[in-house]
Amino acid sequence: MRVSPFLSQRIVVVILWALAAITVGVLLYIIAYILIHGLPHLSLSFLTLSPEYMGRRGGVFPMVVGTLLVTGLAVLIAAPIGVATAIYLTEYTREGKMTAVIRFGADCLAGVPSIIFGLFGFVFFAITLGMGMSVISGALTLTLMVLPTIIRTSEEAIRTVPHSYREVSYGLGSTRWQMVTNVVLRSALPGICTGVVLSIGRSISETAAVMLTAGSALRLPHSLFDSSRTLALHFYILSREGISMPNAYATASVLIISILALNLVAYWLMHRFAVKVR
């Protein structure tokens, strides 16, 4: 049967539109569902109080602090290492066996299930290195987990910087390092930030790896070697153990709102930066 070009065009448009609508629809449904169940239980005191009765009452203040510490530390450690690796791969070495091995390694690392990272972090950081179940163990484990994302997104961002920029910089008398910092990184910064924001999102929402390394203590961590519970893990425990579904949804709302806010701020910053540069 022959379908007229006009009809096939219409059919394709409808199908593509429907598929796109499904994607956005599912996202909106999830967000709405959680916010509808969670927002009524959300208040300022929920953010500033400590949990009571295992989280049945009270707030999530220690989890907010724990999440900020674990995620912040992880990204703070991973970003410089990842960006440096990307710079090495793109600017300081020629394509060859070495770069292939590093890239393959990063891709493998990206494919490892998070529970395996958790297990490794537990055995290596918590036990072998004697850090125990702690903020630092959790952060280091997440560092390993988000490293491939940061490396590959930074690499892509650096590769989009035109080769002619590099030649101009050399032509004006720059060393390689001056060229990298002044021209390449400055131009690739928005792309690098995207990778970092993605990894922050991934760290914030990680549960399995954090449970095995940072632990699930309810109290406020006083040092990096204290155990701490993140928001995502708190949500998991509240719902999994049927402690308090309202508080679980409220916790999930905090998570979703903060990730949303993070993305908005990141986009705003990138946009501002892009306008300034171009």
Next chain:
Amino acid sequence: MPDTTTQAKIEVRSFSATFGGKPVLRNIDLDVLPCERLAIIGPASSGKTTFLRCLNRLNDLCFGFARSGSILLDGKDIYSPDMDVADLRRRVGMVYAVPVPLPWSIHDNLAYGLKLAGIRDRATIDERIESALRSMVLWDEVKDRLKDPARNLSGGQQQRMCLARVLVLQPEVLILDEPCSGLDPICTAKIEDALAELKQRHSIVLVTNNTKQAARSSDRTAFFLSGELVETGPTSQVFTTPVDKRTNDYLVGAFG
């Protein structure tokens, strides 16, 4: 052929270059004199651009590049190990065929080279930028929008800005790789006028595909063919009474 009356600014001696084993330049001997405009003409892939990029060692960055022979700048081999390559590139300033404004403001584009050279004094920077822009007759067009993105300039303005960006470093030699290839006749004339002015203080090596441009705005002309230097001499002589038949054939349009 070496000039005996004046000390040459650049002396190229038995210089050969290969890319991945494939010869691109064969045994070139050529001088660039102080305060002259030397045009390099020749058909595509005759080694003109490669030759130019050897003068500031930009080819060092290309994979598979190898060379032999020497290039002397003021009598000193630029390929000797104790040559500061960054400093060499400040002394031998290059402009590319396509204007490449860095994605910054006009001011930042012009100040970048000075910053790399370690010049921090604001007054010096501003003064150098103004005089460079003035010599490219660009100052009046951009003085009120130095903070604007350089990309907003027109193509001709961009190329003149790129020349000014090199001039702020007060180079001794200017090497230009078909600087007018993408420009209209008016912009081309502006750049050619500027070059005529600039040769008072700089040696200029101009690679061009436009033989008329070479005839108009150079003092001497060198004709490259398949990586060889076929002929060099005063521009008027090369264009009217070329010694080599191949030069003549190229100039009358028999090939190329």
